[in-house]
Amino acid sequence: MKTHRFTVQAAAVLAMVAVAAAQTSESAADLAARYLPDLIRLDSTNPPGNETRVARYLKQVADREGIAAELLGNDPQRLNFVARLRGSGKARPLLLIAHSDVVPADRSQWSVDPLAGILKDGYIYGRGAEDDKNLLAAELAVMVDLHRRKVPLDRDIILLSESDEEAGSLGATWVVANAWGKIDAEFALNEYSYILPTKSGVPVFQIQTAEKVPTRFKMTARGTAGHGSLPRDDNPVLHLARAIAKLSEAVEKLHTLPVPLPALPTVAGPSGTTIAATDVTGSVSPQTPSKAEAKPEVGRLPTVEGWVLRDVAYGGALIQSRRGLYEVYAGDMVPGLGHIDAVRRQDGHWVVVTSRGLIVTR
Numbered sequence: 001m002k003t004h005r006f007t008v009q010a011a012a013v014l015a016m017v018a019v020a021a022a023q024t025s026e027s028a029a030d031l032a033a034r035y036l037p038d039l040i041r042l043d044s045t046n047p048p049g050n051e052t053r054v055a056r057y058l059k060q061v062a063d064r065e066g067i068a069a070e071l072l073g074n075d076p077q078r079l080n081f082v083a084r085l086r087g088s089g090k091a092r093p094l095l096l097i098a099h100s101d102v103v104p105a106d107r108s109q110w111s112v113d114p115l116a117g118i119l120k121d122g123y124i125y126g127r128g129a130e131d132d133k134n135l136l137a138a139e140l141a142v143m144v145d146l147h148r149r150k151v152p153l154d155r156d157i158i159l160l161s162e163s164d165e166e167a168g169s170l171g172a173t174w175v176v177a178n179a180w181g182k183i184d185a186e187f188a189l190n191e192y193s194y195i196l197p198t199k200s201g202v203p204v205f206q207i208q209t210a211e212k213v214p215t216r217f218k219m220t221a222r223g224t225a226g227h228g229s230l231p232r233d234d235n236p237v238l239h240l241a242r243a244i245a246k247l248s249e250a251v252e253k254l255h256t257l258p259v260p261l262p263a264l265p266t267v268a269g270p271s272g273t274t275i276a277a278t279d280v281t282g283s284v285s286p287q288t289p290s291k292a293e294a295k296p297e298v299g300r301l302p303t304v305e306g307w308v309l310r311d312v313a314y315g316g317a318l319i320q321s322r323r324g325l326y327e328v329y330a331g332d333m334v335p336g337l338g339h340i341d342a343v344r345r346q347d348g349h350w351v352v353v354t355s356r357g358l359i360v361t362r
Contacts, residue, residue, distance in 0.1 A: 026145075027145070028138075028141045028142055028144075028145040029141070030141075031137075031140070031141035031144055031145060032134075032137045032138045032140075032141035033124070033137075035061070035136075035137040035140055035141060036117065036124050036129065036133060036134060036137035037117030037118075037119070037124060037126070038057060038117070039054060039057065039100075039117075039128065039133040039136060039137055040115065040116070040117035040124070040126035040127065040128050040129060040133055041115060041116065041117045041126075042054050042057060043115055044100055044101045044102055044128075045101070045102055045103070045104050045105070045127070046101035046102065046103065046104075046164060046166045046167050047104075047167065048077070049077065049078045049101050049163055049164055049167075050077055050078070051077075051078050051079065051080075051100040051101050051161075051163035051164070051171070052071070052076065052077050052078060052079045052163075054081070054100035054133075054136075054161065055071050055079045055080065055081040055100065055161060055163075056071070058081045058083070058136075058140060058159075058161055059071060059081060061140060061144065062083050062143075065144050065147055065148070066147065067083050067084075067085065067143060067144070067147050068083065068084050068086075069081065069082065069083035069084075069159075070082055070083075070182075072174075072175060072178075072179050072182070073163065073171065073174055073175075074174055074178075075163075075170075078163040078164060078170065078171065079163065080100075080160065080161060080162050080163055080171045080172075080174070080175055081100070081159070081160070081161040082158065082159070082160055082161075082175075082179070082182050082183065083143060083158070083159040084156055084157070084158050084159075084182075085143060085146055085147055085153060085156060085157040085158075086153070086156055087152075087153030087154055087155045087156045087157070088152070088153065088154055088155075089155070089156075090154040090155065091154045091155040091186065092155060092184075092185060092186035093155050093156035093157065093158050093184070093185040093186060094155055094156070094157050094158070094185055094186065094187065094188070094189070095158045095160060095183055095185035095187070095188035095189070096139040096142070096143075096157065096158065096159045096160070096188070096189055097139075097160045097162065097188055097189065097190045097191075098132050098133075098135040098136035098139055098159075098160075098161055098162075098190070098191065099132050099136075099161070099162045099163070099164075099165030099166070099171070099191075100133070100136060100161045100162065100163055100171075101163055101164055101165055101166050101167075102127045102128040102131070102132075102133065102166065103127070103131075103166050105127040111125075112125045112126075113126075114126055114127040115127060117129075131191070132165070132191050135190075135191050136161055139159055139189075140159065142157075143157065143159050155186070156185075158182075158183055158185060160175065160183050162175065192206065192208055194206050212273070212274070212299035212300060212301060213299070213300050213301075214297055214298070214299060215297070215298040215299075215300055216295065216296075216297050216298075217295070217296065217298075218293060218294070218295050219240060219243060219244070219247075219293065219294045219295075219296060220240075220291060220292070220293050221236035221237070221239040221240040221243065221291070221292045221293075222236055222290060222291050223235055223236040223239065223288070223289075223290060223291075224290060225287065225288060225289055225290040226287070226288045227286060227287060227288070228286040228287060228288055229286065231288075232288060235288050236282070236288075236289060236290065236291055236292040237282050237288065237289065237292045239292075240280070240282075240292040240293070240294055244277050244294055244296065247275060247296065248275050251273055251274065251275040251298060272301060273298065273299065273300040273301050274298070274299045275296050275297070275298045275299075276296065276297055276299075277294045277295070277296045278295055278296065278297050279294065279295040280292070280293070280294045280295075281293050281294075307319050307320070307321045307337060307352075308320050308321070309350060309351075309352060310325070312343065312350045315329060315330075315343065316328060316329040316343060317329075317343045317350065317352050319334075319337075319352060321336065321337075323335065323336060328340050328343070328352065329343065330342050330343055334354075337354050338354045338355040339354060339355035340352060340353075340354055340355075341353045341354060341355060
């Protein structure tokens with residue numbers, strides 16, 4: 001009986017030694033390649049999010065590795081994850097950030113199941129493999145690798161996995177408002193700052209200093225409801241489509257990035273201020289609706305002003321941009337906005353019309 005107990009205990013010790021040896025032989029790249037398919041298989045499509053699935057997985061890994069970590073947030077289904085490796089305190093912390101939600105995937109547009117995390121031809125396929133579970137897996141792997149190798153750190157390393165980045169940024173907003181001390185750092189590393197290999201062998205270091213500024217608004221067209229067999233000139237769907245097209249043409253004339261970079265890889269997509277109609281609603285065929293709405297999103301370069309109409313009184317308007325607050329009247333000239341042609345009511349709203357064709361609405 002004693003011999004049997006000793007044999008079992010010895011086998012258990014040998015198994016733990018084998019596991020520890022396997023762990024220490026895993027590189028950070030090995031860890032990331034293991035974590036990424038697991039993360040892809042956790043459906044955190046936003047909406048609705050359910051990012052707590054990802055947060056719990058991260059917490060399980062951290063607990064298994066002995067890394068201090070916790071789940072934070074005010075929505076049990078959409079929790080954030082924060083982990084910390086302690087350093088000597090000689091320098092302020094470094095914050096690693098990645099988001100745990102992903103945008104919806106249309107299965108018919110995929111050659112594989114977007115939530116399967118499939119390894120194919122040397123690539124890992126799945127929703128989030130590019131944005132942003134790849135970075136989350138890499139940052140988790142770095143934390144684990146540093147901890148396993150007991151690397152001496154001059155500063156704390158913090159990992160934040162935030163929820164709802166793809167929609168309302170509710171996760172990051174909550175953490176900043178309620179748990180700032182847990183992520184307060186000297187600087188942070190986030191997505192889209194990558195090292196890209198090139199055919200010449202010279203790596204390209206991507207450095208982001210600014211982002212396009214999202215400007216969201218709603219467009220509404222109204223007309224007379226009717227049957228599709230009797231087309232009407234005031235069909236709001238038609239008017240809305242024309243308005244979106246005209247707005248898109250106007251946006252295309254705004255600032256673009258004029259800097260040619262022939263030495264760098266070609267960047268896919270427009271490099272200037274852009275507009276996309278992300279949500280259009282009306283009625284179901286065969287009826288024509290009395291109202292149609294679109295919710296365009298303008299991504300403007302930081303050099304393109306964003307103006308907001310704050311108030312209207314005594315024939316003038318109070319408008320604001322990053323330059324400051326201006327009280328304007330018809331006939332005035334405003335830096336960055338041009339000549340003020342009119343301040344008037346239009347379709348139930350106050351508008352400021354300028355010589356550049358810009359309308360500032362409230």
